[in-house]
Amino acid sequence: MAASRPTRTAPRRPRRASQPRFGAYIRELRERLRKTDPSSSLRQVAQRIHVQPAYLSQVERGNVAPPSEATVRRLAKELGEDADVLLALAGKVSDDLQEVIRRRPTLFAELLRSLKAAPTHAVLRVVREVRDGKW
Amino acid sequence: MAASRPTRTAPRRPRRASQPRFGAYIRELRERLRKTDPSSSLRQVAQRIHVQPAYLSQVERGNVAPPSEATVRRLAKELGEDADVLLALAGKVSDDLQEVIRRRPTLFAELLRSLKAAPTHAVLRVVREVRDGKW
DNA sequence: CAGTGTGTATACTGTATGGTATATAGATTA
DNA sequence: TAATCTATATACCATACAGTATACACACTG
Numbered sequence: 210m211a212a213s214r215p216t217r218t219a220p221r222r223p224r225r226a227s228q229p230r231f232g233a234y235i236r237e238l239r240e241r242l243r244k245t246d247p248s249s250s251l252r253q254v255a256q257r258i259h260v261q262p263a264y265l266s267q268v269e270r271g272n273v274a275p276p277s278e279a280t281v282r283r284l285a286k287e288l289g290e291d292a293d294v295l296l297a298l299a300g301k302v303s304d305d306l307q308e309v310i311r312r313r314p315t316l317f318a319e320l321l322r323s324l325k326a327a328p329t330h331a332v333l334r335v336v337r338e339v340r341d342g343k344w
Numbered sequence: 345m346a347a348s349r350p351t352r353t354a355p356r357r358p359r360r361a362s363q364p365r366f367g368a369y370i371r372e373l374r375e376r377l378r379k380t381d382p383s384s385s386l387r388q389v390a391q392r393i394h395v396q397p398a399y400l401s402q403v404e405r406g407n408v409a410p411p412s413e414a415t416v417r418r419l420a421k422e423l424g425e426d427a428d429v430l431l432a433l434a435g436k437v438s439d440d441l442q443e444v445i446r447r448r449p450t451l452f453a454e455l456l457r458s459l460k461a462a463p464t465h466a467v468l469r470v471v472r473e474v475r476d477g478k479w
Numbered sequence: 480c481a482g483t484g485t486g487t488a489t490a491c492t493g494t495a496t497g498g499t500a501t502a503t504a505g506a507t508t509a
Numbered sequence: 510t511a512a513t514c515t516a517t518a519t520a521c522c523a524t525a526c527a528g529t530a531t532a533c534a535c536a537c538t539g
Contacts (some may be wrong), residue, residue, distance in 0.1 A: 396530075
């Protein structure tokens with residue numbers, strides 16, 4: 210009789226993305242570039258960032274989770290967007306920032322938690338203080 | 345006769361840990377507790393943090409990678425250690441800290457990178473300033 | 480010497496991650 | 510109308526992650 214349906218592995222895998230905003234955002238960015246630069250088609254961008262067009266399509270449609278940090282970085286460079294912003298939309302934090310925290314965990318944990326609710330202008334003032342070599 | 349070794353799947357899987365320090369550190373902590381509290385045996389601690397003793401043994405010996413954030417947190421509480429410190433040793437950063445960064449990525453990326461090389465006392469002064477409600 | 484407590488070795492498992500490969504279908508253009 | 514763009518659908522895959530389950534060996538204690 211044999212099985213009516215092959216179904217070799219799992220019957221289906223929708224694989225929805227955890228961060229739906231990411232895909233829509235980069236598609237928006239790419240389409241915008243495409244208006245003035247026809248080489249920003251999905252296929253050509255995919256080729257330049259070294260992924261398959263089918264995969265980039267899935268990513269832009271939010272059908273799969275955002276790519277790895279390395280791929281997000283290549284995409285950011287390609288689209289002229291800040292890598293930290295794209296990584297954030299991907300639900301990630303740059304590994305070099307994580308390492309800053311890991312080296313002095315209690316110190317930076319306290320700093321970040323105390324600044325969590327601080328208004329942006331206040332944090333900016335701190336950044337500027339530090340930048341002006343106040344140590 | 346027959347096969348001298350079954351070897352059903354892969355021949356062997358050493359599965360070395362990426363963070364060798366983590367295991368040695370928590371074993372040290374646990375052994376220290378054990379001197380005054382006999383209920384800090386590997387098996388009993390394993391039971392209290394809801395993992396199998398065999399697994400905790402592997403972790404302490406650095407034979408497998410450090411556990412998930414949730415398990416590291418239970419371990420930290422059990423051993424009376426700072427969770428952020430243990431997470432750092434595990435090569436991780438607490439998800440709540442990551443979220444602080446993800447909410448304002450460029451802002452906190454700049455802050456952290458500018459403080460990356462700053463001496464601890466300088467960072468502490470910043471923490472104190474913030475804590476004293478200077479905003 | 481049976482039982483109980485200590486740690487360890489080894490095999491196996493489900494799910495997530497981060498993609499590739501191939502086939503398909505509509506629009507444009509030569 | 511054949512070729513070549515465009516994007517998508519679908520199947521598949523290797524590896525990592527985060528453990529469980531079972532069996533084993535040693536020490537000691539009643």
